[in-house]
Amino acid sequence: MIEVRNLTKKYGDHIAVDHLSFKVDEGQVYGFLGPNGAGKSTTMNIMTGYLAATEGDVIINGYNILEEPEKAKRTIGYLPEIPPLYPDMTVREYLTFAAELKKVPRKEVKLAVVHAMQELSIMDVADRLIRHLSKGYKQRVGFAQAIIGDPETLILDEPTVGLDPKQIIEIRELIKSLGRRHTVILSSHILAEVSEICDTVLIMSRGRLVALDSPENLARKSAGATVTITSPATADEMRPVLEGLEHVTGVDFTDDGEGTVTAHVTFDGEGDPRKDIITALTAGGCSYYSVDVQRASLEDIFLELTDSEDEEYDDTDDEMTEDAESQDRLNSVKTQAGMVSDEKEPESSESDSVADTEQSETQEEADSGEEAE
Amino acid sequence: MRAIYKKEIKSYATSMSGPIAVAVMLLVVGYMFRYYNLSYGTASLVYTVFNSNLIFYIVVPVLTMRTFTDERRQKTDQLLLTAPVSLIDIVLGKYFALITVFAVPILVMCILPLILIPLGGGEMMGTAYLSILVFFAMGCAYLSCGMFISSLTDNLIISAIGGILFVFATMIIHNAYSMVSASNFASLIFFIVLAVLLGILVYVMTKFYWASLGVILVCALAAFAAFMVSPDWFGGKSEKILSIFDFFSHFESFAYGSFSIPDLLYFVSVSVAGVVLTIARIQKRRWS
Numbered sequence: 029m030i031e032v033r034n035l036t037k038k039y040g041d042h043i044a045v046d047h048l049s050f051k052v053d054e055g056q057v058y059g060f061l062g063p064n065g066a067g068k069s070t071t072m073n074i075m076t077g078y079l080a081a082t083e084g085d086v087i088i089n090g091y092n093i094l095e096e097p098e099k100a101k102r103t104i105g106y107l108p109e110i111p112p113l114y115p116d117m118t119v120r121e122y123l124t125f126a127a128e129l130k131k132v133p134r135k136e137v138k139l140a141v142v143h144a145m146q147e148l149s150i151m152d153v154a155d156r157l158i159r160h161l162s163k164g165y166k167q168r169v170g171f172a173q174a175i176i177g178d179p180e181t182l183i184l185d186e187p188t189v190g191l192d193p194k195q196i197i198e199i200r201e202l203i204k205s206l207g208r209r210h211t212v213i214l215s216s217h218i219l220a221e222v223s224e225i226c227d228t229v230l231i232m233s234r235g236r237l238v239a240l241d242s243p244e245n246l247a248r249k250s251a252g253a254t255v256t257i258t259s260p261a262t263a264d265e266m267r268p269v270l271e272g273l274e275h276v277t278g279v280d281f282t283d284d285g286e287g288t289v290t291a292h293v294t295f296d297g298e299g300d301p302r303k304d305i306i307t308a309l310t311a312g313g314c315s316y317y318s319v320d321v322q323r324a325s326l327e328d329i330f331l332e333l334t335d336s337e338d339e340e341y342d343d344t345d346d347e348m349t350e351d352a353e354s355q356d357r358l359n360s361v362k363t364q365a366g367m368v369s370d371e372k373e374p375e376s377s378e379s380d381s382v383a384d385t386e387q388s389e390t391q392e393e394a395d396s397g398e399e400a401e
Numbered sequence: 402m403r404a405i406y407k408k409e410i411k412s413y414a415t416s417m418s419g420p421i422a423v424a425v426m427l428l429v430v431g432y433m434f435r436y437y438n439l440s441y442g443t444a445s446l447v448y449t450v451f452n453s454n455l456i457f458y459i460v461v462p463v464l465t466m467r468t469f470t471d472e473r474r475q476k477t478d479q480l481l482l483t484a485p486v487s488l489i490d491i492v493l494g495k496y497f498a499l500i501t502v503f504a505v506p507i508l509v510m511c512i513l514p515l516i517l518i519p520l521g522g523g524e525m526m527g528t529a530y531l532s533i534l535v536f537f538a539m540g541c542a543y544l545s546c547g548m549f550i551s552s553l554t555d556n557l558i559i560s561a562i563g564g565i566l567f568v569f570a571t572m573i574i575h576n577a578y579s580m581v582s583a584s585n586f587a588s589l590i591f592f593i594v595l596a597v598l599l600g601i602l603v604y605v606m607t608k609f610y611w612a613s614l615g616v617i618l619v620c621a622l623a624a625f626a627a628f629m630v631s632p633d634w635f636g637g638k639s640e641k642i643l644s645i646f647d648f649f650s651h652f653e654s655f656a657y658g659s660f661s662i663p664d665l666l667y668f669v670s671v672s673v674a675g676v677v678l679t680i681a682r683i684q685k686r687r688w689s
Binding site for chain 2: 039040073076077078079080097098099101102104106108110112113114115116117121125126128129130131173
């Protein structure tokens, strides 16, 4: 388990990481998401003991990285943004050195090296100099270095950068399988990657945590939905009906010119609003041809959360409630992102427990059987 | 520490730097040996060793320029510093590897007194080996300082030039004593120059303009105040301060037949200081 408390890193006047707090549970894959310069790499560098923090604590599997660095580092495998490779060594020499450095028992070094090479399928370049390898191979050698010695926690800074599509899929599969036995924390700015392999997403912006939740929950809860209705009724007929509905934040009409009108209704609530719309339209005497719902994608949420630099923000996650100060700050973005209705009382942990099968990016078709007349 | 030591030794053996350093040392020492001992028929090895100090101009930069500069350039310091190894082990592992490479030609030098036995070198065997010991100690001090210089920058060329300049400065600084007047007032000026240098150092480390100005002013005023109170205290102090970096005089003494333990201890303490400064420097970078 990893706990980050009130972590702050300043470079002169520039604040790279700003009072960051979160907890990471065992046996899960966590994804750091954020634009460039959000503080992802800095946070990872502090968590692994490469950099010292200006303020705050990092507890890695029960050891404080500042007070007992060697014990803490023993439980981490780290793949930095640029893989730390010695170009003059062969892959085997390099991995042997890494294993010895990580205090793998002398008898097991050979086995550990071969095992790591097999996992990353780099056996075929085992005796080649690292300087002659392609970028994808170098990245994989760096990855092999991280998993050598079977550490409890893997911290991977952009693990799929520089790989070709086939290798990306292989690495993702590997991370998924590693995630069953280890705690994995990875950073990425590829949203699809994070939503595919991570159980939990931490979105960072300007050194602060703006969201911590599962990708599905984030997509479902934060940005609401847009419903598109095509109807032969006129805008004036539909407007009072639609605006009277709950959670509607905006209604916009366009005339299709073929005797139909398209209405775009935005919702901020959870769940599927189509049933309410259909009931209301039928009750209001408006007919319709189709009702489609479109959910916000992770991308929308990402942009929404990371763009709001000036406004204050908020997080739903109950873990954050421990920290009253950051809680206050977190409250506002959440509200602004439509995540929380009550500012002072953050939503409880239900966000994590609700089983959500809805695919965030799927556009659901309206049920044809309900098409009117 | 073992893993780092092994890796360093391997990298010196497989890259150019190790063989070049050893070859240059053997070449220079061999030439001096032929010139002083074999041509002139001198039985004492002292002159050979004394004149071999030239090699440091090449050996120090060649061996030390990469130690930490390369780690930082290739970002491999991230591997070392996030591994379950203490910083002291990392620095010592590298330092012992440097000393090991340097010890190879020193071991070859140990054969030379035996060759001189037919020339009557048997009686001078003791001084010969002591001179090699001082030479080795001086080398260890240089390597330690060179390692510190390499931890200051991530540019190989700057690191190499820094090493050469350091060797140059420590070799000629005894000449500078005569240039700096021993008078009280000249020493005051010297202290003020030191204050300015310290201020520049503070600025480089912190990039904080006012802090460096403050340091300069406080130090300069303190020196001036002390000068007003007891001007005699300043007499000859500049020479004392300069002599901290005077490797040559400590090395030279044995050539005049006066081997002394303090000289040897001087080199040992410089070596320790270099290692400690390197550790402090790397630690400091983690915090900035």
